[in-house]
Amino acid sequence: MDSVHDDVKEYYGKTIQTSCDLRTDTCQLGASSAADKLSVRQAIASVHDDILATYYGCGLCIPSLIEDARVVDLGSGTGRDCYAISKLVGPKGFVVGIDMTDEQLELARKYLTYHQEKFGYPAPNVEYRKGFIENLKDAQVEDNQYDIVVSNCVINLSPDKPSVIREAYRVLKEGGEFYFSDIYVQQDIPEHIRKHKVLWGECLAGALCWTDLEKYAEDIGFTKPRIVTARKVNVEDEKLLEVTGDIAFMSVTYRLFKVSKADCKTPAVVTYNGTLAEYETELPFDIENTFKANVPVNVDAELAEILRRSRYNKVFTIEDGAQCCNPKVAKNCPVDPYVYLNSDCSDASPGCAKSSGPKCC
Numbered sequence: 250m251d252s253v254h255d256d257v258k259e260y261y262g263k264t265i266q267t268s269c270d271l272r273t274d275t276c277q278l279g280a281s282s283a284a285d286k287l288s289v290r291q292a293i294a295s296v297h298d299d300i301l302a303t304y305y306g307c308g309l310c311i312p313s314l315i316e317d318a319r320v321v322d323l324g325s326g327t328g329r330d331c332y333a334i335s336k337l338v339g340p341k342g343f344v345v346g347i348d349m350t351d352e353q354l355e356l357a358r359k360y361l362t363y364h365q366e367k368f369g370y371p372a373p374n375v376e377y378r379k380g381f382i383e384n385l386k387d388a389q390v391e392d393n394q395y396d397i398v399v400s401n402c403v404i405n406l407s408p409d410k411p412s413v414i415r416e417a418y419r420v421l422k423e424g425g426e427f428y429f430s431d432i433y434v435q436q437d438i439p440e441h442i443r444k445h446k447v448l449w450g451e452c453l454a455g456a457l458c459w460t461d462l463e464k465y466a467e468d469i470g471f472t473k474p475r476i477v478t479a480r481k482v483n484v485e486d487e488k489l490l491e492v493t494g495d496i497a498f499m500s501v502t503y504r505l506f507k508v509s510k511a512d513c514k515t516p517a518v519v520t521y522n523g524t525l526a527e528y529e530t531e532l533p534f535d536i537e538n539t540f541k542a543n544v545p546v547n548v549d550a551e552l553a554e555i556l557r558r559s560r561y562n563k564v565f566t567i568e569d570g571a572q573c574c575n576p577k578v579a580k581n582c583p584v585d586p587y588v589y590l591n592s593d594c595s596d597a598s599p600g601c602a603k604s605s606g607p608k609c610c
């Protein structure tokens with residue numbers, strides 16, 4: 250454990266200085282794109298250039314509906330996501346970034362006042378704390394205090410991934426969400442690759458098998474991992490490619506909720522009310538579910554409970570146990586990100602639209 254931490258600190262503290270020093274595109278995926286909401290693009294664009302130049306994430310881990318939220322970022326690096334989220338949660342929200350590498354923390358903290366003033370906040374709403382993501386207690390991150398935990402390309406670097414996921418669960422409030430982007434594989438990675446320090450530092454050698462994520466999430470008590478986006482990672486460096494061979498790495502953004510399974514009892518008919526800014530016509534939730542505004546749809550018991558318990562309850566009406574007359578369930582997208590990538594799930598919409606008459610059946 251200690252030696253992995255030391256190697257990773259060395260990599261992010263000394264070996265690489267900017268995104269340009271990376272030898273694969275792994276940690277540069279997730280720069281914001283035209284597909285992202287304007288508010289997210291603007292929040293990222295408002296982050297200081299020195300921070301943007303040292304961004305090493307592999308996905309966009311900024312979920313919707315985060316105003317006023319309390320957020321923890323696991324492995325916050327120099328703070329691109331923390332600062333962007335700081336703008337989006339507003340002055341009443343709070344963001345704490347956890348990182349173990351002094352050099353990363355130093356650069357992140359250097360721009361606290363810059364961003365506070367730029368966003369016009371009376372006091373900074375971001376804090377960077379030194380700590381290990383496997384043990385957030387030591388960084389004074391207390392139980393059941395946070396609405397959202399995010400993480401961008403960090404869990405693969407941890408030698409003890411179940412502890413990281415368990416800690417995310419511990420610090421979340423009931424109904425809270427773990428929303429994170431990371432690197433995955435579909436088979437065990439051979440030992441000689443696991444031990445390759447550059448490939449580990451580049452976020453590849455420590456990648457989790459996606460089926461293990463499902464297992465850990467279930468054991469710890471989270472809802473099933475829901476895919477938000479999935480894309481292939483390109484290992485462009487020929488020397489590294491010789492070592493990784495035909496292992497296919499993927500960057501996947503998942504969302505997991507802290508909702509008790511025992512409470513996931515009944516399906517429901519849910520209706521998104523269309524009041525969220527930038528999501529007036531529809532609200533994408535995961536690859537299977539995009540909720541059209543004011544259209545009641547059937548959802549299964551777990552999704553019903555997520556919407557009921559989480560911050561999304563502000564924008565949904567939820568009718569218990571109701572049935573559509575044509576109860577086709579949510580489009581059945583594969584949970585395997587590798588299968589998903591080659592499938593046609595991008596136009597997924599949930600459940601069945603209830604027919605407009607007063608009584609359905």
Ligand SMILES: C[S@@+](CC[C@H](N)C(=O)[O-])C[C@H]1O[C@@H](n2cnc3c(N)ncnc32)[C@H](O)[C@@H]1O
Nearest residue numbers: 304305306324325326348349350381382401406
């Ligand atoms: C690939 S960088 C990602 C940084 C940031 N999330 C971003 O998107 O720019 C990984 C970061 O995680 C930190 N890190 C890796 N393992 C960690 C651990 N076990 N505990 C705390 N921080 C860790 C490293 O110091 C580094 O800053």
